[in-house]
Amino acid sequence: MAADITAIILTKNEEVNITDCIKSIMTIVKRIVVVDSYSTDKTVELAKECGAEVYQHAFENYAKQYMFAVQISQIKTVWTLRIDADERLTPDSANELEQLCNGNMNTDVAGIVLRFKKNFLGKDLYHGGVYPWKKMNCYKTNYGAIEDRSMDEHIVLSQGRAIEMKHDCLHFDFKNLEFFVNKHNWYSSRETVDYFQNLEKAKGKDELDFKTWFKMNFYYKLPMGLRAHIYYLYRYYIKLGFLDGKEGKIYAFLQAYWYRYLVDAKIYESKKMGTRYKGIGELK
Template sequence: MADLTTIILTYNEELNIEECIKSVNNISKRIIVIDSFSNDRTVEIARKLGAEVIQNKFVNHAKQFKFGLDASNIDTQWIFRIDADERLTKESAEEIDRLCNQNKDTDINGIIIRLEVNFLGKKLRHGGIYPIKVLRVFKHGIGNVEARNMDEHIILSHGKTMELKNDSLHNDYKDLSSWIDKHNKYSSREMMDYFENLSNTDNVENLNKSAKTKRIIKFKIYYKLPLGLRSLIYFIYRYFFKLGFLDGKEGLIFAVLQAFWYRFLVDSKIYEKNKKIVRTKERVEGGK
């Protein structure tokens, strides 16, 4: 077994948490659930499966994960962050275990996992969705999380990364209403992230290649397009140019919701915030 601690962030994840914990159990010396005061059976299930549970009020994922790092008294060499709706396969778990053991004393300080998204019971293999590549396994004291409201990534202070060959799974078994509710909250945090980071878009050097590319495209290209038009361009790119239509009805639903609901909702909240800024400025100037 690798010298590894797994941290899982949860809120009302009773449908997902059991399979998530079981998927990492054989490679984790400790499994720590940082729970945002769930009101379902998440905590009960996690503890029954042997996980440690620490509860903390949720602000955003970055702060919650940072809290988990600070509050857990971690003494293992490696740390693995996994979301409750994600799970390792037998092959990806064995690969993580092997790479952690092989790189105890090397300059490989981070491991990038590959996620295959399952949406409405279908694996999405097109539309630029597959595979999602994220740095999730890192050596204790070398990796940390970005202080962002949304789209936060783990960054390394030094060293190299390597990528798994085997896929892990992103299988959210909740319904579309839950998906919409979650992404409504995401859109508010992404709006905040937009205003906080629009003028600070060059700090990407410590990100892995996939995260760096996406960050540059988002702030250097996507947000430079006209508000309202960019969600249409996003849909055309994902659904047609990246062949999202090959994923059938599920691919269509996913592309429409991502572009014309989520991305457009982010744009609408940015527009709303800008109007409030203008009104506030006008009131201040009018009061002079």
């Protein structure tokens, strides 16, 4: 018997992923809702064939798209599962999630942290600080909501505590290096918007979560080139990214010297040129 879960999946041109994603969760959830930002491939058709409810909505950013999904779904189940089309539950992790949801219907547990194993260039990465990649993707519907921010949005709980799963889920966000670079260029604009928003929050004495506070008060205080270099050294040497071979080196290099440095360059550009990135719209 399925657990009392509604799953929400946001999509755009995910025909290569959506069927496997839905099949990995369909036996443990009561309802699957797909919110699609006008795919031009077979994503919508395939999602419907798998039994999902499908809605379409123009994409602004991930947080606002997810808020729309929650609103349009009018969720009645005790639990909500946020899962991306390129993510999968394994038989073991699906069984564990089902048991945890069923076993905590009336406890103070309001969130469940899923563990993900990332695959890059066809290789599972176990080092470099990327394993396990953790996200609180399952939460009690009445006690969780997504942060309204341009980048790095999380589900936050209004009450209760979170527990962590023991079995791994799978993450297949890598399509090819061209897509990877384009996606991180898109991410970097959103991160730039987030930087200036957090700067204003700090000036206004607004409370920041620890990760954001650390980035604003330590990471961004370092010289632009130095912080990307330190980030690479941290990922590749201190967090043992070199143990993942060539794939680990490429991943660490692109994360630091492509993505993190690009964010820094866009922040510098914005300050020097008096312009601002909007950070809205979908990945092209």
